[in-house]
Amino acid sequence: MELLPRRPAWPLTCLVLLSLRPWPGADAQAGFQLHQPQKEVSVRVGETLTLSCTVTAGGPIGAVKWLKGWGSGNETIYDQKDPSTWGKRAGNDSSTDFTILIRDVRPEDTGTYYCVKFHKTTAGEELYQRGEGTVVVVQARPSNPTVSGPRDRVEPGKTASFTCNSWGFFPSDINVKWFKDKTLIQSQLPNVTPEPSNFTYSLSSTVTVMLQKDDIRSELTCQVLHTTLTAPLTRSYRLSQVLRVPPSKVVVQPSGSVGLNETVNFTCEVQGFYPGSVTITWLENGKEMNTGSTPQLTETPEGLFELRSMVAVQAVQEKNGSVFTCRVLHEGQDPLSRNATLWVTASGQKESNSPYTNGSSLFIYVAVGVVCTVLALLVVAILYLIRVKQSKGKSSPSARLHEPEKSSGTTTQDSDPNNMTYADLNFTKEKKNVQRVIEVSQQSEYACIQGSQAPASNDNLTYADLDMVHLSKAPRRPAPCPEETTSEYASVQIQRQ
Template identity: 40%
Template sequence: MAVLRSFSASPHSFLLLLLLLQMLGAKGQDLEVLQPPGPLSVSAGETLTLTCTMSGTGPPGGVKWHKGSDRKQSIYSERGQYPSRVTRVVPVSETDFSIRISNIRPEDAGTYYCVKYRAGSQETELKSGVGTEVSVIATPSQPSIKGPASRVLSGTSATFSCTSDGFSPRAIKVTWLKDNTRIVSPEPTVLPEGDSISYQVLSTAQVPLTRDDVKSQLICQIEHETLRSPLREFFKLGDILRVPPRVKLEANPANPVPLNESVTFSCSAEGFYPEDTTLALTLNGSLSETGTTEPMAQNGDGTFILRSSLKLNATEDRNQSALTCLVTQNSQPVATETSVLNIRVPTEGSESVSMEPGPFQLSPFGLCIGLILASKLLVVAPFLLYLFLKKGHGKVNLRNTPVST
């Protein structure tokens, strides 16, 4: 108002003041913020250049870079404190306010605005560029495979999951392989479902396990447009596989064993995995007579074998003795095999006779002897009856007692 009063006495002075105000306004209106809209694509780890130039003249005030139209996230200002990876392209320029952002990350994706402010006690936005849309092309992280929490028996299936994250754009391919043989699996899940600066993938697979998988490998393979070659993660199936043993109990020589001969009983647990298996061979359940266990050995397929043997003399007192082989795996009984020692006793003038109990059998010679004895018994039976009755009653009338001849 003081300025207006100073020019009120002269119409020419007043017109000069209006012209001055129009010129100042024209300078603000002539100012243009030139910013390419994009979109720009940059790979993670590379350097992004955002271009912004000013044309025309404007009032005093600084220029700032913001991410997002709400201006809440400041990227660069000459007077602010910002990460060292954000720098001016031409530090001393009054018209070029382009910036560089090095080591781009997936979270750097978004729309960037170059904004001219008017100086004052409180800065106000004067003009803004149209905004440059930036997308970050990010490679997936190394995949990670997670298997069952405990061991799984061969002959069944196990569930595995594979994850990878931090990639963009969204499209990704996951393939499961078992020793380079493809396993059919459901389509992977990519999160989040909507637009995002980066994504995460989750894939699951049901893998059948066999006794031959101790040395097999499970592979999760990921393909993405940012990768020159697929990413692969390996999982050893032997880390979660449990193979039960095949148990055998044998005698040498085989039953029946000649009396007082030596016999060796051998028990073996074959083809088991892992090593947490024990074997015990006992005679009649006694801990004082047990087999001698050999050191555990490993087969070519990665499984293990364990043997125990017990040598005995086939004495009469050991006939029908029970030999028991007990195998435990992971501290749990998994198999029991039992064999009975049968001893063959030789007889004079004939072949040896097995002491093994069996059903009653009568030879023809024995049958004849039996018939003769039966006929004699019929002859003496009345006399025996007479003696029995006499002893029971004191007197017996023999004339009234029939006698058969």
């Protein structure tokens, strides 16, 4: 008996398996459906994410799972048989609703999620049907911003840069504004970069400010705006944290020269500085002193500081000419020094032209002295000239009468020979021994000079010098008679032309 060859049995086996295995088309015809309605979901960090998925009854035997991503890099988010997955069913008793919840969402939860129906076979679970996927966007709220400034303090008139930082936000769209005391100022474009191994972004914004002396009470404010915020996030920075105002004035005020063994107080005033950390050291002839009062720090309305330190010194002779120095050290900068010299007077009286005046008062006193000397010399010269003139004005012991010119229209003496010209004069007396001689003529003109008091001697006569004296004409009078011995007179004859 010839044996016929065996037909391979695998086609029958495959047919049996195919007949046992449901396939999508057949199930679809049977009415099975998987529905994933959400196309995109936006959620904020920390909130609970809800992913919806429903299936119809009568489907093949197999589990329904949630996967994040598709392909080789997918991740199981929900598996009913694996409690380690963090997705939880919203309703555990339902056989058709496979909505899950993901609590405390993080930025890394951003991605696309799929609801998948598997078919259980002897070889294991095989994909049967999946949803269209839901895109999940996790909106991360920016962190509270921080503002940093330069490490070292900056003096007025110089620029300083300040940086505002914020991180952990998503999406990347973000806005930053800078204010100085509520006034908007221009800043550089913000730098937004993705954070490594994360789906969030970080922000860095920088602004440059020219510092001023009155910025001690000023503030810089960084304002961050994002879609996840209902109100902007702000952070302020006080400019006093970085501003350094050096002392505007250091003055040493001594009380001037003092008497021996008296006490002189040297005061050092430091004005207009910030911050208030100042060290004052007193030195005597370059050597540090152990004495000195505790500095008194006061604040001005502008926010600056003033400080006063005083040292008392006994004015002994050994300290005469000693130099006292106030050295001011502010914020570790180069020290400022001011000097004063102690002068001791033996009399104990303070000198007005003390060297403490730095020469200004001495110059004034010298100038005043020169002016007074010149004025005194001028007065002496004027008095001398007046005296010389007066001495030249005194007449010699004689009398001169100059007859004025006679005009052509006047009557000549020939027409009236008896007319006489005379003058009565009172003047200073001088002694001269002469004889009283009176010559009387009808053709004479004379001047009769009467003294107010009789001379002590009968022979004394008084003479006068007369220049340019016009003698008035008078009617003819009798010839003068010899006067008494107590009279003083002068008789001058003028010859007619």
